[in-house]
Amino acid sequence: MKLKEQFNQKGLRITKQRQIVMEVVEKHKGRHLSSSEIFELVKENYSGIGLATIYRTLPLLEKMKLLSKICLDDGCVRYEPYAPKEQEHHHLICVKCGAVYEVEADLLGIEEKQIIMNNHFSTQNYMVKLYGYCKTCAEEDVV
Amino acid sequence: MKLKEQFNQKGLRITKQRQIVMEVVEKHKGRHLSSSEIFELVKENYSGIGLATIYRTLPLLEKMKLLSKICLDDGCVRYEPYAPKEQEHHHLICVKCGAVYEVEADLLGIEEKQIIMNNHFSTQNYMVKLYGYCKTCAEEDVV
DNA sequence: TTTGGTGCAAATGATTTGCAACCCT
DNA sequence: AGGGTTGCAAATCATTTGCACCAAA
Numbered sequence: 001m002k003l004k005e006q007f008n009q010k011g012l013r014i015t016k017q018r019q020i021v022m023e024v025v026e027k028h029k030g031r032h033l034s035s036s037e038i039f040e041l042v043k044e045n046y047s048g049i050g051l052a053t054i055y056r057t058l059p060l061l062e063k064m065k066l067l068s069k070i071c072l073d074d075g076c077v078r079y080e081p082y083a084p085k086e087q088e089h090h091h092l093i094c095v096k097c098g099a100v101y102e103v104e105a106d107l108l109g110i111e112e113k114q115i116i117m118n119n120h121f122s123t124q125n126y127m128v129k130l131y132g133y134c135k136t137c138a139e140e141d142v143v
Numbered sequence: 144m145k146l147k148e149q150f151n152q153k154g155l156r157i158t159k160q161r162q163i164v165m166e167v168v169e170k171h172k173g174r175h176l177s178s179s180e181i182f183e184l185v186k187e188n189y190s191g192i193g194l195a196t197i198y199r200t201l202p203l204l205e206k207m208k209l210l211s212k213i214c215l216d217d218g219c220v221r222y223e224p225y226a227p228k229e230q231e232h233h234h235l236i237c238v239k240c241g242a243v244y245e246v247e248a249d250l251l252g253i254e255e256k257q258i259i260m261n262n263h264f265s266t267q268n269y270m271v272k273l274y275g276y277c278k279t280c281a282e283e284d285v286v
Numbered sequence: 287t288t289t290g291g292t293g294c295a296a297a298t299g300a301t302t303t304g305c306a307a308c309c310c311t
Numbered sequence: 312a313g314g315g316t317t318g319c320a321a322a323t324c325a326t327t328t329g330c331a332c333c334a335a336a
Contacts, residue, residue, distance in 0.1 A: 013290060013335050035325075050293040055326060073214045075301080076325065092264045105258050108271075112250045119246055120278035121235045128251070128271045135263035156310050156315060178300080193318040198301055218326080219300065 006064065020046050021057050025067055025079055032070055032078040032091075032100055070127070072100060090128035096137040103130075149207060163189050164200050168210055168222055175213055175221040175234075175243055213270070215243060233271035239280040246273075 003022070007014040024041045025033060033041070039054045058079055061067040067079045072093060083089060092101040107128050116123055146165070150157045167184045168176060176184070182197045201222055204210040210222045215236060226232060235244040250271050259266055 008336080011290080015291065015335075017292075048293080052294075052327080053292055056291085069216070071214050071216050073212065073220075077216075092259065092262060092266075094264075095267065101262060101264065103259060103262055105255065107251055107255045107258070109252055109255070112248065112252070115248050115250070116235065116246060116273060119235060119244060121237075121244065121273070121275055122281050123235075123273045123275040124238065125275075126271060126273040128269060130259060130264070130266045130269040132264055132266040132268075138265050151311080154315080158310070158316065160317075191318080195302080195319075196317055199316085 003066075012060075016046060017042070017049055017053050018057055018061070020049075021054065022061065022066060025061075026081050029081050030102065032072060032080055034076045034078050036076075038079065072129070074098070085125065088125065090130070092130045092132065092134070094134040094137055095131050096133055096140075099134050099136075101134065146209075155203075159189060160185070160192055160196050161200055161204070163192075164197065165204065165209060169224050172224050173245065175215060175223055177219045177221050179219075181222065215272070217241070228268060231268065233273070235273045235275065235277070237277040237280055238274050239276055239283075242277050242279075244277065 003019070004014045007018075020042050021038060024038055024045075028041070035054055035058060036051070038058070039049070039051050042049050042054065058067065058069075058077075062069050062079070065082050068082050070078045070080060070091070072078060072091065087104065088106055089102045089104040090107055092103060094100075108126065113123070146162070147157045150161075163185050164181060167181055167188075171184070178197055178201060179194070181201070182192065182194050185192050185197065201210065201212075201220075205212050205222070208225050211225050213221045213223060213234070215221060215234065230247065231249055232245045232247040233250055235246060237243075251269065256266070
């Protein structure tokens with residue numbers, strides 16, 4: 001199991017708790033789980049888990065590039081399975097109902113990346129958040 | 144003064160506190176002020192201000208499209224003067240030192256916008272956050 | 287056995303809310 | 312006058328931290 005090696009290499013231990021956190025987030029790919037949502041889901045499989053462990057585990061898994069942190073402007077940090085550059089995806093946020101959709105696409109073209117390079121900034125990755133109306137809410141507005 | 148009319152139209156009142164909050168954020172265009180930073184700055188001109196007023200005023204000014212809320216993944220909400228579509232700008236976030244730079248450009252091309260339209264989403268505006276290394280930190284890494 | 291890891295409870299920080307007093311219109 | 316606003320303090324929420332105990336390696 002690669003996960004275990006990845007941890008051990010850094011002197012970290014792979015515990016039941018860490019494994020279940022990973023499983024839960026992967027199982028719910030496409031949702032954007034907050035820390036407390038993850039806490040609730042982990043409890044279903046491991047009722048003894050403590051909230052503090054969740055809060056200590058999540059940033060750790062993020063640093064190891066196993067999870068990605070996302071911030072959807074709703075007052076809490078959320079996580080999703082890590083997506084390598086080739087699968088970069090972005091978020092469409094409905095300003096009316098709050099629904100979040102994903103678009104899988106490399107939204108920045110060569111030109112745009114050039115503009116950024118000109119600012120002396122070396123980009124590792126990027127995230128685009130688009131605010132607008134989802135189909136449902138756009139139709140309601142017409143009524 | 145248009146500001147006053149804009150408020151009165153909605154049955155809202157233009158108070159000294161609200162005016163000073165606007166002034167402070169506009170004066171510091173280019174910085175990305177957190178609520179408590181705004182609180183401190185407002186106090187310089189109006190020492191009686193209460194923190195709760197700041198927290199009530201900021202979302203109000205945002206709804207009125209006088210300010211924009213930004214979330215730079217550092218655990219607090221920040222604000223900057225509202226930028227109409229023509230002046231859309233985005234943020235470069237240094238993952239090492241945390242510095243935030245701005246790029247003024249419409250980073251999404253026609254093609255990319257088309258991709259989003261195909262998702263049945265009508266975009267009002269969007270925000271791009273790019274994570275990477277600023278010039279200074281990139282140079283330090285070489286050392 | 288030897289650390290790193292965990293649960294729990296208390297501490298922090300950011301933001302919200304109830305309420306009486308206040309002040310734009 | 313009258314209702315929107317404010318300051319203050321208490322309440323909430325998300326997240327962090329100290330510490331004794333537990334468990335991977």
